[in-house]
Amino acid sequence: MSQMSQMSQMRLSLDQLTGTNRRAADILLGNDRGGYTVPSAKLYPFQWNWDSALVALGFSVFDSDRAWQEVESLLSAQWDNGMVPHIIFWKEEKSYFPGPEQWGTTDIAKTPPTSGITQPPVAATVIERLLAEDIDAHRDRAAKLLPKLDRWHQWFLDARDPDGRGVVAIMHPWESGRDNLPDWDRPLSFIDTTGVGTYHRRDTDIVNKDERPKNDDYDHYMALVRFGRDCNWNTDHIARNCPFWVAEPGMNAILRRAERDLINMATLLGQDDIAARATARLARLDAGFEQLWSETVGGYVTLDLRRDEHATGLTSGSWLAMFAGPVEPARATKMAATLTYWLSQVKHGVPSFDPNHELFDSIRYWRGPVWAMINWMIATGLIEHGETDLADRIRRDTQALIDQSDFREYFCPVTGRGGGGTDFSWTASMSLYWAARPETLPITPHLSQTGTADQENT
Template sequence: MSTLLESPVPTAAADLTLRRGAARVLLANWRGGSTIPSRGLYPHQWSWDSAFIAIGLRHLSVRRAQRELETLLAAQWADGRVPHIVFNPAVPLDAYFPSPDFWRSSRAGAGAGAPAAIETSGIVQPPVHALAAWLVHTADPETSRRRGFLERLRPRLAAWHDYLTGPRDLGGGGLTAMVHPWEPGMDNSPAWDGPLARVEPVAPGSYRRADLDHGQSAERPTDLDYGRYVRLAADYRDRGYRDAGHREAAPSAFAVEDPCVNALLIASEHALARITAQTGGDPAPHEERAARLTQALVRRLWSEEHGMFLNRDLVDDRLVPERSAAGLVPLIVPGLPAPVVESLLSTAKGEGFRLGELPMAASYDLRGHAFDASRYWRGPAWFNINWLLERGLRVQGARQEADGLRDAMLDVAGACGFAEYVDPYTAEARGTRDFGWTAALALDLLAARRAAATPAPRAAERDSTPTDSGVRERTSVHL
């Protein structure tokens, strides 16, 4: 795989082939109301997957992108949480574990406001949803306004953010906390090894891992880690999915403040401010909360020594000295102190991540003691994280670096068959293929590259340009 500086100049024919391939993946993974991440391994709807998928779907069908988010938010709990999985009742229980009969959301979560008619998990994932909703809106504002898209989603998004900044401020320092390694999205990151070490795993024979039916064990979490995941999920379920601070809830054995999650919350607060203004409300409270979150992010998670943001283990109240790509994602946050931005950019380009030299940034420090180029979040490069880094580079004015990463990602996406993740050195496919957010984010980057290379359209043409496929492609808009 060539470095960014050696990437071939893209051609219109190559872009068209890539676009058609990405569209094929999303069409094949569509299930009538939402898009599954992949056929086989992930047969239900996942929370942050759907947000990223909606961002790409807006370039194929704005209505379908809106439906993606609407379907997910229809499963929101009364306490505001957006569950990380919405289960399809047509899928057999043994197709995925933990299945609905493990989570028992409609019964175990009744006290926390779980919906009675929809089975979900009881944990959450990173809050990309308001950002996704705003981008979907900007793709076709006329259709959005006619359907009342933002008006219907805004209260749900506001309740989601209230939950994250209220019951989930477990550390009391102004940031949201995650209570399970699946919640930050980077499931078996080395950053969780320390916090997980105090969790007693369930007995190996007490459950069956369906993920190994579809993926190689060398690319998946270990049985020991999985046993700990199951223990944490079962304990949370058994206390009614109540968060610490509730009179009937015990403190979680796993509680962390994650820089990626909180950076996405800040970006989504800024998006929610725009959504609120668009729907006739006052955006100031959301902008003020975004500012408070930004201050708390720097105060609680910034490490000058490591040149990046780190996770905070709330049980021990200390920063976890593991350098994962989560600590670079705050580049998407506007208004960071200039020295922090300078240090982040230096770290991203340094020996630990080699952004601009390797095809895509690794999920964990290349020099780290736990680095593994093939095992899930312990080293492979992921498209959603690199999409966020590309966006962050633009927020911070590093346009040349952003262009290089965008082009490299598009090169890799087509070559790897829209893989779930790739080897950071060789860009060889890892995990499952025809993965939803890889295809979706490739569509978004293609649209951005096309928009950058095309003269600005006249006002009447700005929101709708005919494309090769006969559908209307929207330009990518950066907040």
């Protein structure tokens, strides 16, 4: 790792990668399906939205063209209304459930079929980094993608915050990217699952069922898929009537960061109309985000918008507030102290849920395990708030988990053992990119107008 750290900001050839870095690259190449990458060959055989964007960072270390292809293929599946779906079914594959027939989006998504929901919009943040590697070489490719990002970000406010509250909602736990977070337990409990019927989950044919969401969770997931399909994924109907409608800090923080990065790129590339729209959206989101602060819990938490109830526990998404932009110094200090305490309770951080909470489960998907890409985002935000030692602890923890348990989907914070899928793309990508860019900072000086101002304000 030290050799690559010294080569920060340098483009490497595949032949120059050795050891863990070469294995990470080989996983990306092995999961490459020609322009898009699957997260894990057996468990997730299609293109997933935020997986794909983050995978581009790993490719960028040794193949910039392939990195750009990844985000271009993702955004090519954008719906006419601006949404970029969370799954793109590029080919028929019966091993995954729910597939295109359950989503019922053929008339909307056209070709290829997709799911009916989105995922956290990390693409703008990734594209800014790809552009920063060589602005002259990639200016034209970035310029073609900015209008797509602009439309997607606008879709979030139009479809998921139609009342102008300043926080975007999710209508399905999968939309957050963190499927079985304990935050969803109470909002999901109000959903009628009597009409779901029988189905066969294929994920537990591949992965130990103790590492996956429970069957009761899946009944609620499928009830929400049915709700969306029955209304033909009409965003107005969903906003008014979907029984699951919550705002959570992870999604909102990633969108706020994405808007900042879009403003940087649009300003640099002379797309002033996009910069102006993104600036207006960001002002609304920055103000609205404060609704997620809970003085009782001492951090940013999920808000059930149907019942105006805050969640009672912190999650790994809570720390993404510092990834989103400047946090009030007193709050940032408090959050760093709480995170330090969390890390003292486990062998490896950052657990996806409070390790002292009664609902913590160290190996069941998002109810406790450590995820490499969330760690990278948390560490980036910590560095931008001056918490460099804490950020480095998280980086070292992440690599120690990979060294111990290989490139698994996620890791137990107590024992370090891996869980979920094997040879996982975004784990490999984060390991490779973090080794090449150990400082985790996103941007070179000429792309950091808003980033620099944010750091100075903190």
